[in-house]
Structures are given as structure tokens and as C-alpha cells.
Amino acid sequence: xxxxxxxxxxxxxxxxxxxNSQIASSFRGLDEQGxxxxxxxxxxxxxxxxxxxAGPGHGxxxxxxxxxxxxxxxxxxxxxxxxxxIVHTIAALVLTFGIYxxxxxxxxxxxxxxxxxxxxxSGGLIVCVGIYLLYELIKDFNKKEIIEQNSSKxxxxxxxxIGIVPCPGVxxxxxxxxxxxxxxxxxxxxxxxxxxxxxxISVAGVIATKGKHIASKSDKVLKILQIISPILVISxxxxxxx
Amino acid sequence: xxxxxxxxxxPIIAIAHPHIFIDVAYDIKIKPNYTQIDIxxxxxxxxxQMLLFDFKIFSxxxxxxxxxxxxxxxxxxxxxxxxxxxxxxxxxxxxxxPPPTNFKVSVENHRxxxxxxIKPKIEATQGELKIGSFxxxxxxxxxxxxxxxNVTAAIENLQxxxxxTYENKDYYVVDVLIIRMHS
Numbered sequence: 001x002x003x004x005x006x007x008x009x010x011x012x013x014x015x016x017x018x019x020n021s022q023i024a025s026s027f028r029g030l031d032e033q034g035x036x037x038x039x040x041x042x043x044x045x046x047x048x049x050x051x052x053x054a055g056p057g058h059g060x061x062x063x064x065x066x067x068x069x070x071x072x073x074x075x076x077x078x079x080x081x082x083x084x085x086i087v088h089t090i091a092a093l094v095l096t097f098g099i100y101x102x103x104x105x106x107x108x109x110x111x112x113x114x115x116x117x118x119x120x121x122s123g124g125l126i127v128c129v130g131i132y133l134l135y136e137l138i139k140d141f142n143k144k145e146i147i148e149q150n151s152s153k154x155x156x157x158x159x160x161x162i163g164i165v166p167c168p169g170v171x172x173x174x175x176x177x178x179x180x181x182x183x184x185x186x187x188x189x190x191x192x193x194x195x196x197x198x199x200x201i202s203v204a205g206v207i208a209t210k211g212k213h214i215a216s217k218s219d220k221v222l223k224i225l226q227i228i229s230p231i232l233v234i235s236x237x238x239x240x241x242x
Numbered sequence: 243x244x245x246x247x248x249x250x251x252x253p254i255i256a257i258a259h260p261h262i263f264i265d266v267a268y269d270i271k272i273k274p275n276y277t278q279i280d281i282x283x284x285x286x287x288x289x290x291q292m293l294l295f296d297f298k299i300f301s302x303x304x305x306x307x308x309x310x311x312x313x314x315x316x317x318x319x320x321x322x323x324x325x326x327x328x329x330x331x332x333x334x335x336x337x338x339x340p341p342p343t344n345f346k347v348s349v350e351n352h353r354x355x356x357x358x359x360i361k362p363k364i365e366a367t368q369g370e371l372k373i374g375s376f377x378x379x380x381x382x383x384x385x386x387x388x389x390x391x392n393v394t395a396a397i398e399n400l401q402x403x404x405x406x407t408y409e410n411k412d413y414y415v416v417d418v419l420i421i422r423m424h425s
Contacts (some may be wrong), residue, residue, distance in 0.1 A: 003410055006410045006411075006414050006415040007415055009380070009414055009415065010408065010414075010415035013260050013263075013380075013383045014385075016260060016263070016383070017260075017263045017286070017383060017385065020263055020286055020287075020288065021263075021286060021287060023288070024286070024287035024288050024291075024352075025287070028287075028352070055260075055380075106296045107292050107295060107296055108292050108293050108296050108317075109296075111292070168261045169261050172261060172288045172289065172292070173288065175288075175291075175292055176287075176288040176291050176292070179291055179292070179295055180291075
């Protein structure tokens with residue numbers, strides 16, 4: 001299992017290395033290539049996003065933990081995946097523009113500092129979401145009946161807490177585009193990349209929802225899942241905070 | 243605590259995933275009392291661009307000793323805590339990485355390269371020398387470039403054969419260069 005996972009990561013890294021260099025060289029040739037070049041960049045950025053999010057991180061574990069107890073419909077998993085990617089993109093764009101236009105000094109150092117800081121913010125928010133889920137659970141238990149209610153705010157809270165960490169990968173692409181003077185294509189590429197990541201994150205939610213459907217045949221298992229889910233979310237948040 | 247959590251969640255969460263891709267080239271000279279390893283790291287184009295912009299280096303002409311010293315002091319030397327992402331073992335025993343010397347910087351095709359030398363004490367007689375570069379946090383992805391890697395032995399009657407392969411390191415596969423020595 002360990003070997004397989006290692007091989008899987010190795011392959012993902014290799015694909016990313018290739019796509020990363022393709023995006024870079026496409027940006028360099030953009031002036032000659034024009035619209036065609038832009039479309040190529042957007043297509044590569046999308047695939048890069050799908051593969052990039054398949055590696056560890058990007059809140060897949062949080063999404064999966066959440067859907068283990070809250071998963072109802074598959075469409076919901078897609079909704080949350082895309083909410084995450086929207087927040088992810090906005091965070092990356094805001095931070096990149098901030099670093100580029102507002103902060104004096106070294107990009108490379110501000111870049112790492114700002115990402116580290118956002119990880120802490122995200123960790124804190126994830127812990128809050130986890131505690132909220134736990135609170136809801138205890139409230140439900142006291143009522144002695146479990147009503148499967150999905151308050152509309154919850155998915156937003158989950159998406160915000162994990163999406164707020166801007167993906168350094170997206171930031172690198174945007175910053176690179178800015179430096180070469182291709183602002184618009186850079187932004188569209190960032191969006192394409194985030195849509196790709198949203199797809200992968202959604203898949204994590206879909207798998208968890210399927211798992212929950214199978215588990216919900218037994219009340220006991222379902223109850224255990226409902227207790228584990230917020231605890232998993234809280235632990236993941238604590239992990240980011242440490 | 244962190245270790246425990248890491249152990250539980252690493253397979254699903256490990257926060258980092260590569261955002262910096264580095265091509266590694268080794269030039270290795272095996273000598274009687276030590277092995278000289280010249281290492282080159284070439285960063286991917288996007289990260290190179292960011293650093294070159296910071297360093298105000300646009301071509302090799304812009305590389306002054308002052309800038310090299312600055313990069314070594316502010317960037318490169320901070321990697322000491324990660325053992326310069328290098329690991330060496332001889333006949334299965336881990337070899338200590340001595341402080342690097344001869345730090346240099348170059349630019350080619352918009353890509354930034356760091357060059358440095360390490361001279362670990364290895365009494366080469368026979369056995370297996372293993373050299374690799376990797377980041378346990380997988381934030382940087384290192385890849386050994388086959389046709390830029392050289393191994394020579396400055397010892398009489400020492401036969402060597404080399405192989406670039408990969409090896410499992412706790413949920414992560416890394417490229418390693420294996421040098422087998424026999425007389």
C-alpha cells in the first residue's frame with residue numbers, strides 16, 4: 001500500500017513537472033501565438049489543476065470527512081467542490097496582487113510568509129467548523145432523534161475554511177503571468193486551474209457520500225460516522241495550526 | 243503530537259505537494275579518503291522567474307559576487323536545517339552531509355541554477371554508495387537528470403558501475419543514484 005501510494009505520488013509529480021514547464025513556455029510564446037496560445041494555456045491549466053489537487057492536501061480530507069456524515073446528494077459534493085475552488089481562486093488572486101502591487105520587497109519571501117499565514121487562518125476556521133458540526137451533533141442527540149437537516153450555511157462554512165488557503169500553485173502561475181505582462185490570460189488560467197481542482201475535490205466528496213450511503217444501511221455505523229466526522233474535521237484543523 | 247497526527251493523516255493530507263520542481267545533476271569524483279560531489283539544482287521556470295526578479299538577475303552578466311553572497315546568505319544557507327535536501331549512504335550507513343562549499347549561481351533558458359560542492363568522508367574500497375536529493379515534505383520535487391550525471395573514480399583498480407533508480411521513503415518515492423564499487 002505504502003509502495004503504491006509512493007508510486008502514485010511520484011507519477012503525479014512527474015506529470016506536474018511536465019505541465020508546469022509547458023505552462024511556462026506557453027506564456028513565453030504568447031506574444032507570437034496569440035489567441036491560440038491563450039487557449040492552450042487555459043487547457044493545460046485545467047489539467048494541471050485536476051492533477052495538482054489529486055496530490056495530498058487541498059481540503060479533500062475535510063470535504064470527505066464532512067460528507068461522511070452530511071452527504072446526501074452527489075450534486076452537493078460538486079457544489080461544495082466548486083465553492084472551494086471559487087474561494088481558492090479569489091484568495092490566490094487577492095494575495096498575489098497584494099504581493100505584487102502593495103508589498104515592497106522580495107516576492108519569494110512574502111510569498112512563503114503569506115501562504116504560511118493563510119494556513120493558520122484556514123486551520124483556525126476548520127477547527128471552528130468542526131466544533132460547530134460537533135455542537136449540532138450534540139444538539140441532535142439531545143433531541144433523541146436525528147433529523148437530517150442540511151442548513152444552507154454549513155457547506156459555505158466548510159468551503160470557506162478550506163478554500164481560504166490560496167493554492168501556491170495558482171499563485172505561482174498568476175505571479176509568473178503578471179511578471180511577463182499577461183495579466184488577463186493569467187487570471188483566466190488561474191480560474192481554469194481552480195475549476196480543475198474543484199473537480200478533483202468534488203470527487204473526494206462523491207466518494208465519501210457513496211460511502212455514507214452504503215454505511216447508512218446500518219444505524220449503528222451511521223451514528224459512529226456522525227461522531228467521527230466532526231472529530232476528523234477538528235483534528236485536520238489542529239494539524240494545520242501546529 | 244504533531245508526529246502522531248502526521249502518522250495518522252499523512253496518507254490523506256500531507257499539507258505540501260510540489261510547487262517547486264528541481265532538476266538535479268551530480269558530478270561525482272571518488273577519491274581515496276573522500277568523495278567530491280558537485281551538485282547542480284536547476285529550478286523550474288516559474289519559480290526561477292520569481293527569484294530572478296527578486297535578485298534583479300536577467301542574464302549571466304548580472305550575476306555579481308555580491309549577489310551570489312546575498313543568495314547564499316539569505317536563501318541557500320537556510321537550507322542547512324534540511325541537510326540541503328541531500329542524503330548519502332555508504333553500504334547502508336547514512337553519511338553525514340558536510341557544509342557545502344563553492345556556491346555558485348547561473349542562469350540558462352530563463353532557469354536559475356544553484357551549484358555547490360560537498361565532500362563527504364567516505365573511504366571508498368568496495369560497496370554501494372547511494373546519493374539522492376529529496377524533500378521529506380514534498381514541497382520541492384527533485385528529479386535526477388540522467389545525461390547530466392557523471393561518476394569518475396580517481397583510485398587505481400576501482401571499478402564502478404552506476405544506476406539511477408528510485409526508492410521508497412515513507413509514502414514518497416525519490417530518485418537515487420547508486421554507485422557500486424568493486425576492485
